[in-house]
Amino acid sequence: GDSVTQMEGPVTLSEEAFLTINCTYTATGYPSLFWYVQYPGEGLQLLLKATKADDKGSNKGFEATYRKETTSFHLEKGSVQVSDSAVYFCALKTSYDKVIFGPGTSLSVIP
Amino acid sequence: GAGVSQSPSNKVTEKGKDVELRCDPISGHTALYWYRQSLGQGLEFLIYFQGNSAPDKSGLPSDRFSAERTGGSVSTLTIQRTQQEDSAVYLCASSPGLAVSSYEQYFGPGTRLTVT
Numbered sequence: 208g209d210s211v212t213q214m215e216g217p218v219t220l221s222e223e224a225f226l227t228i229n230c231t232y233t234a235t236g237y238p239s240l241f242w243y244v245q246y247p248g249e250g251l252q253l254l255l256k257a258t259k260a261d262d263k264g265s266n267k268g269f270e271a272t273y274r275k276e277t278t279s280f281h282l283e284k285g286s287v288q289v290s291d292s293a294v295y296f297c298a299l300k301t302s303y304d305k306v307i308f309g310p311g312t313s314l315s316v317i318p
Numbered sequence: 319g320a321g322v323s324q325s326p327s328n329k330v331t332e333k334g335k336d337v338e339l340r341c342d343p344i345s346g347h348t349a350l351y352w353y354r355q356s357l358g359q360g361l362e363f364l365i366y367f368q369g370n371s372a373p374d375k376s377g378l379p380s381d382r383f384s385a386e387r388t389g390g391s392v393s394t395l396t397i398q399r400t401q402q403e404d405s406a407v408y409l410c411a412s413s414p415g416l417a418v419s420s421y422e423q424y425f426g427p428g429t430r431l432t433v434t
Contacts, residue, residue, distance in 0.1 A: 241422060251361075251409065251425040296361065304349050304368050304413065306423060310360035 209234045213297045213309035220287055220316050228282040228312045230271075230297035238299040240264075240273050240280040245294045245311075254282075254295070287316045320344065322426035324410050330432045331400055339395045339429045343412030350393050351413070351423065352385055356406040364408075367393065400433045407431070 214229040232240065242254040242264070255264030260275035269284045280297060297309040323342045331337050343350050352364040363377035367387045378384070382400075387393040397404055407430050411423040 243423075243425075250427045251411075253422045256422055300421075300423075305363075305366055305374060306351060306411075306413075307363065308353070308361040 209238070209299065209301060209305070209307050211297050211299055211307050211309035213295075213312055216294075216311070216313040218312060218314045220314070222289055222316055222318050223286045224316075226282070226284040226287045226291075226314070228295055228297075228314070230280045230282065230309060232278050232280065232297075232299050232307075234278075234299055234301060234307075236302050238301050240271070241298040241300065242269070242271055242280070242282050243296040243298060243308075245296070247293065251296070287314075289316045289318055292316045322410055322412050322424050324408075324426040324429050326429060327427065328430045328432075330434060333402060333433055334399055336396065336398045337400055337431065339397075339408050339431070341393045341395070341410030341412075341426060343391065343393070343410070344424055345391075347412035347414055347424070348390065349413040349421075349423075350387060351411045352393070352395050353409045353411070354406045355409055355428070361409065364395070397431075400431075402433045405431055405433045 210233045212231050239258045241256045243251045244254045245251050255266040257264040257273035263272045271282045294311045294313045296311045300306045325340045348369045350367045353361040365385045366374040382398045385395045407428040409428045410426045413423045414421045
């Protein structure tokens with residue numbers, strides 16, 4: 208069945224460090240891929256998305272590229288800030304609209 | 319415009335009681351999802367409605383859980399004979415649907431359920 212796997216957290220980084228959160232997926236057909244973020248005390252919100260192979264989603268300095276050959280959608284940011292501390296969820300959406308989430312990766316950025 | 323709303327925001331109930339959780343999706347969104355998020359855990363898919371199609375109930379953990387969606391809009395998630403392991407935040411999300419996979423989901427603030 209369809210599934211999403213992402214690296215286990217928690218991840219702790221110093222401010223201005225480089226961030227990578229790995230995400231791989233298993234799906235039939237051609238899913239769309241998403242990263243959602245949940246800041247402390249807030250609801251889930253979309254961070255970025257990519258709808259077809261080789262698309263790059265970007266927002267707030269974060270990027271992720273839809274790699275069909277490796278079934279991956281890794282999240283990266285060149286220089287993290289304390290305000291990036293949150294839980295990050297990778298998700299896929301199938302062509303029939305079912306959405307599967309990964310387990311989430313908690314990120315803490317320390318000054 | 320108005321986002322997804324959920325009520326109540328918090329619910330404390332005694333073990334064995336039934337509870338109903340409500341979700342009001344964004345107007346015009348045909349897809350509606352329920353998820354459960356336990357403390358420190360990811361999102362567990364529960365059920366998905368798309369228009370007038372039969373819902374995908376594959377994520378419901380037991381027959382104590384049920385959900386309905388009236389008139390293609392408001393949805394109610396019902397948990398019968400609640401157990402302590404049902405304690406979690408229940409999240410609702412809606413999406414424009416129309417079987418276009420590029421549309422993202424819009425999440426409500428969640429209902430925090432505590433079973434004592």
